Amino acid sequence: MNYKLPVISALSLTFSCIINFPAWSQELDAADILARIERLEAENLRLKTVIDTLKDEAGIHRIAPSDPTVATEMVSVQQSGYVGISTNYGYEILDHAEKVNQKRILQLKARQNGQLNNVLTLSGQTTVLANYQRSNRDDKFGYLMRHPTFNNQIGDTSSEAVVHSASLATTATLSDSLTAYVEFLYNPEQSFGSGTITSLARNQVQVRKAYLLWGDLNKSPIYAAIGKMDTPFGLNDTVSPFTNSTVWHSFAGLAYGAEVGYLENGLSLRAMAIQGGSQFRAANTPVDGTNVPSRLNNFALDANYTKDIGPRNTVMVGASYLHGSPYCQDYPVFHFNPCEENNPAWSAYGTLHSGPLTLLAEYAQTTEVWPGSSVPDPSNPLSEFAAQKTQSFVFGGRFGFGTKMEDTYRSSLSLEFSSFIAGDSGAPWENQDQWVLGYSKFLAPNINLFSELIHVEGYAPLNFVSGGNFPDGSTWSDRDAQTDVILVGAQAAF
Numbered sequence: 001m002n003y004k005l006p007v008i009s010a011l012s013l014t015f016s017c018i019i020n021f022p023a024w025s026q027e028l029d030a031a032d033i034l035a036r037i038e039r040l041e042a043e044n045l046r047l048k049t050v051i052d053t054l055k056d057e058a059g060i061h062r063i064a065p066s067d068p069t070v071a072t073e074m075v076s077v078q079q080s081g082y083v084g085i086s087t088n089y090g091y092e093i094l095d096h097a098e099k100v101n102q103k104r105i106l107q108l109k110a111r112q113n114g115q116l117n118n119v120l121t122l123s124g125q126t127t128v129l130a131n132y133q134r135s136n137r138d139d140k141f142g143y144l145m146r147h148p149t150f151n152n153q154i155g156d157t158s159s160e161a162v163v164h165s166a167s168l169a170t171t172a173t174l175s176d177s178l179t180a181y182v183e184f185l186y187n188p189e190q191s192f193g194s195g196t197i198t199s200l201a202r203n204q205v206q207v208r209k210a211y212l213l214w215g216d217l218n219k220s221p222i223y224a225a226i227g228k229m230d231t232p233f234g235l236n237d238t239v240s241p242f243t244n245s246t247v248w249h250s251f252a253g254l255a256y257g258a259e260v261g262y263l264e265n266g267l268s269l270r271a272m273a274i275q276g277g278s279q280f281r282a283a284n285t286p287v288d289g290t291n292v293p294s295r296l297n298n299f300a301l302d303a304n305y306t307k308d309i310g311p312r313n314t315v316m317v318g319a320s321y322l323h324g325s326p327y328c329q330d331y332p333v334f335h336f337n338p339c340e341e342n343n344p345a346w347s348a349y350g351t352l353h354s355g356p357l358t359l360l361a362e363y364a365q366t367t368e369v370w371p372g373s374s375v376p377d378p379s380n381p382l383s384e385f386a387a388q389k390t391q392s393f394v395f396g397g398r399f400g401f402g403t404k405m406e407d408t409y410r411s412s413l414s415l416e417f418s419s420f421i422a423g424d425s426g427a428p429w430e431n432q433d434q435w436v437l438g439y440s441k442f443l444a445p446n447i448n449l450f451s452e453l454i455h456v457e458g459y460a461p462l463n464f465v466s467g468g469n470f471p472d473g474s475t476w477s478d479r480d481a482q483t484d485v486i487l488v489g490a491q492a493a494f
Contacts (some may be wrong), residue, residue, distance in 0.1 A: 285324030332468020
């Protein structure tokens, strides 16, 4: 039925009446005029009823403005868009110091609390540094936030004003339960490229992480992901504003794989099937005696529990297992070389948050000795040192003060000690210890200014840690080497 015709007829009739009013008003008395008006009102009421009926048949739903549920939904739609930013989320997802291997959990919670209500959320961060370093050994700087080789630091002092890293990421909410994530990283200070930090090989942009994440914590505590991502082994966090602990440098993994997790009521369970061979960081299992990543023959397991123990007080404890750690290589040790057998590792960790105070502790160790931590040549004097299990641990504390900003304080002081134990007692590569005293001041939740004093004892780089790169059979590791660093920097994100 075409409901436009009656409407047009009524409008035409009304218009005609108005135009000819002077002529017929003289011929009609008041009673006739009143009768005509009543007939027009009745016709108008009938037409409105027809129009409302046709709208209902077309599936058009009218919403009462006073309905609170509908009002909330309308506001949500107005606040959503195709592309946007979330500054707090951007800082957290790209921060290298905290929640290191919990980024998928962070994203699930961000979707749950409304931080990711755009189809595409763009994030980015830049970290800049100025520092001065001094060593008691020429060309040997044990500070690990840049690769410790003589390609980058000459003599007994070093200074720089540099971009430590810059990142750009895209988070796509493809459906209620599907999230896509891609992260690009520029990090000349810690790139595996050859040459100095100005060499083209070290000034590349890489896809650091990329994965699809399935999960909706409003519907289920179970989630899953496939792609290139951090492995769920250990905590690997730090209370320092910038410098990662030796546990991170030793055991924090990055690999291809598939993860499934469970998150509910403070309990977090995670399992990840990891691609074999030597992965991007801290995961290595042999594939038919090679490092070709052609099998999913490595895996990691992690479990932790967080409990509220009072207002603003929480305690968390956890443990992890990794089937194939990187400490399986024979002498001489070199990055990404294949292994004869896998060497598992385990980790135990915990944190305490009590008002402005945060305490952190973690211990990680391989279950078997690291073959490359000993020298197999009996004619080499260094062969007297036996192979050892690889260990690393950290403990530290941070105290916040000043204005409270959501889950953190505007300012904080921190102190942290961590150690990497690579060899037998007395060996040149026995250990590398690190102390960090840090100060942090957030200008906003996404802008952090920081300074640190760092003291490092020992020089034990992973490559050729026990020797094998010099003709005379010596090693460049030095347990008596010391490095002191004073550093200032800023990390800003969106």
